[in-house]
Amino acid sequence: MILFADKEKEVKESKSFWTSLGKNVLSKSGENSGRLIDIRFLSGNLAGIIVLKRFRRIYFSKEHLKPDSKDRLLLKIDPPSNLLGKRVYDKNARLLGSVSSIQVSPGTWKLIRFWVKKFPFSPKIEFYPQDIETSLKNILLKKDYAKRR
Structure with missing residues (x-):
């Protein structure tokens, strides 16, 4: 692997896109808000995620995601x-x-x-x-x- 980064630690601690697909997304109160089916990018940056809940596709923008969660996907809100x-x-x-x-x-x-x-x-x-x-x-x-x- 060829690295174009300042720190090798940056690559090791980052999370792969493919490991997140299919995981449950939890709301602020810990309730299941659906299953991650797609991640959306805009100009190379994360724009949001698409979640499937009871045959409905729901889009959450990047502002609604908690950035400090590494093992699971957490939201800052309790969506209606x-x-x-x-x-x-x-x-x-x-x-x-x-x-x-x-x-x-x-x-x-x-x-x-x-x-x-x-x-x-x-x-x-x-x-x-x-x-x-x-x-x-x-x-x-x-x-x-x-x-x-």
């Missing part, structure tokens, strides 16, 4: 895309369904609203971020949800 597929319960622990879709502010990761469906052909129920009390494995809402008649 992690809500997709989670079960939603109201204040009285009644199952309302699962998150079927989300809406984020264009160009940011700010969640505007999300929709919940119980069955594939049931109507969607709309909720807002301020309605969420906790969002770990499931989503628990702050209020009781009464069905509209």
Whole structure:
């Protein structure tokens, strides 16, 4: 190998592109945000990564990656895309369904609203971020949800 670097240590400590493919990407809270399927470069510099989660491709820019993680890929944020597929319960622990879709502010990761469906052909129920009390494995809402008649 011919080295064009100031330090030999620089080559030994750097990580190969191929060893990262297929690894899980973890959010700020340690939740799985998907599996790395592509790394994007712009003018020879890292621009971002593309992650696959539940048949959806999600792009994270370089600003959202933690640079100090060597063994795994970590994000600085908890992306709203992690809500997709989670079960939603109201204040009285009644199952309302699962998150079927989300809406984020264009160009940011700010969640505007999300929709919940119980069955594939049931109507969607709309909720807002301020309605969420906790969002770990499931989503628990702050209020009781009464069905509209």
